[in-house]
Amino acid sequence: MNFSIYDFTSFTQWIDKVLYDNLPAFWAIAVEMTIIGVAILLFYALIGLFLVYAERKVCAFMQNRVGPNRVGPFGFFQTIADLFKLLMKELVYIKNADKLLFNIAPFIVIIASFMAIAAIPFAKGLHAIDFDIGILYVIAVSSLGVVGILLAGWSSNNKYSLIGAMRSGAQIVSYELSVGLSLVTIIILAGTMQFSAIVEGQANGWFIFKGHIPAFIAFIVFLIASTAETNRGPFDLAEAESELTAGFHTEYSGIKFAFFFLAEYMNMFIVASIAATVFLGGWMPFHVGGWEGFNHIMDFIPPFVWYIGKTFFIIWIMMWFKWTFPRLRIDQLLTLEWKYLLPINLVNILIMAFIVLMGWHF
């Protein structure tokens, strides 16, 4: 077995081979699924914790503060300490709340984001499921989360929660369109919905550069729409702290609140990963045609680092506008989507189709 951090294919195939050689097919599959499940779960939890820490530090940086700095070096273990606090907190049960839905809601939200993460290629060969309809799957699964939010708001027996949930429903259903359509723009360019093929297609230039202006517009639209879809500021109307106290998760406490919290950050990570994969080449290094020496140096940086770097760059942009913009109002939010983003998107798709048809892209 030759293991390399530049190509995980041989490593994963070796595991597969060892399992199938030593176990019956059913058990081999079961063990594989368990390994992947545990790996993703661990990754999920670690990334979630790190993102919370990162957000605190970024927000502190924006606000002239130091941020967490007491627990561990640079306050690195603060989020872990907070996690333990949330684990040990009492789960408050609300009088007259719909117990079943109230308890199910956080799980739906977290499962939706958990499922979406499975389709994302982290590096060459490091990919849980490689569908040929990968993008469609991610869009479909990530929009399941809104069901959880609606249930949470509905079952809490709290008017603030209900308003937050209804806002969230309107918001996510609307922005789902823009997210989908901006991805369609790139699908036209790439000619495939498979994530691995999309990444391979960017070997000689990222789609954001290849697709001229329409790709860039699609990237901007995706960034705005996906921020709205993940309920983050300036589109955080569902929880709008100054209006609805905490919106749909007002009544949740302890670990159930942590689920919503974690899911919010993971959704941010997922949309940033998709943006990085589809527009910025995923784990593909930055290449400039003709510059052999430069390309070799870029190839030396492992794909996983490229992927994480790009993802965190987009996450940083999203944090940046969360912490500097005021919040929109619900009607302005819907106006932005239906009157601006959607028409721009539709025209953009036409232009992109035309460019691809004429073969004007690189």
Place this chain on the structure above:
Amino acid sequence: MKEIINLPVKNVEEEEYHINMGPQHPSTHGVLRLVVSLKGEIVKSLKPHCGYIHRGIEKMCEKDTYPQIIHLTDRMDYLSAHINNHAVCMLVEKALEVEVPERVKYIRTIVDELNRIASHQLWWCSFGMDMGGLTCFFYGLRDREKILDIFEESFGSRLLHSYYTPGGLMMDIHPNFQKNVKAFIKYFRKKIKDYDELLTGNIIMQLRTRGIGVLSKEDAISYGITGPSARASGFACDVRKHDPYGVYDKVDFKEILGTTGDTLERYMMRMHEMHESMKIIEQLIDNIPEGDYAAKMKAVIKLPAGEYFQRVEAARGELGVYVVSDGNKSPYRMKFRSPNFSNLSVLDHLSRGCKIADLIAIGASLDYVIPDIDR
């Protein structure tokens, strides 16, 4: 209790529902309870319920001596504590016909204006936060800290100073006071540009405030709105200009009047006022005359029997102090006309037909301080 909970809000249609905004709510800025009648997201009507922080200050005044009353006035609008003190001090001085030294007048004016800036800074913080821009809060507090440091050095406390006494000041200003104030003005002139960049010029903020909660001049007068909120509607009501006290008649400053009377205009009024306050301070800070920091007063202050009234321009509007004295060392009756109470009364009028988010923006632009409403 029951009738308080089941509030009769008139013309209740079946689709309407009520939410209790407060007494514990992030954007009521204290323990104010608003019973909001909603239809979907639209505010149909609104009923403020005061009294959650009622401490009976007016009643307490009736057993306290005048120097003691000063300490109570700090606790009304705690963000313009100096200005509240000023009102009571001037009332006592007027009643006893004491002429305070010129130095006192200068220092009081400067400190009042510093206090006004500090108050508007905190208003800006909370306005930004109510609009959802949390970063504003820290920018505003960072600059307010500088003023509080100046206060702490000279007066020994940061929020509730009780620095003015009838006839003068508690103590003279610190030797560094002038230097520090000038340094602050220089610093803040630069930093206030950040405020504009971060919030004023932001498109979302402009969209959310323009044309929202329009208050006409007639309504402003009939509801008794004062301060920047009324001036945004074009109602010239600056006490500093029309009934000058301190040394406001000697300084050059503009009473800026708005035209539209919407939330954005109310916001802009306060931003302009910070500039004007800095102008006033700059004119006075180098010219503080030498002299005593207090006039000679009797050990026990007794106001001659009669009625007295004094008004000042507090950071949120006109603060009136009315005293009925029967010649004793404590007043027979004391009444504060607090700006916030009147300003709150218009909230229902302004927010009808608006969305919940607008209600928060309007509330933030009226800038109410709850302890001043309840007293």
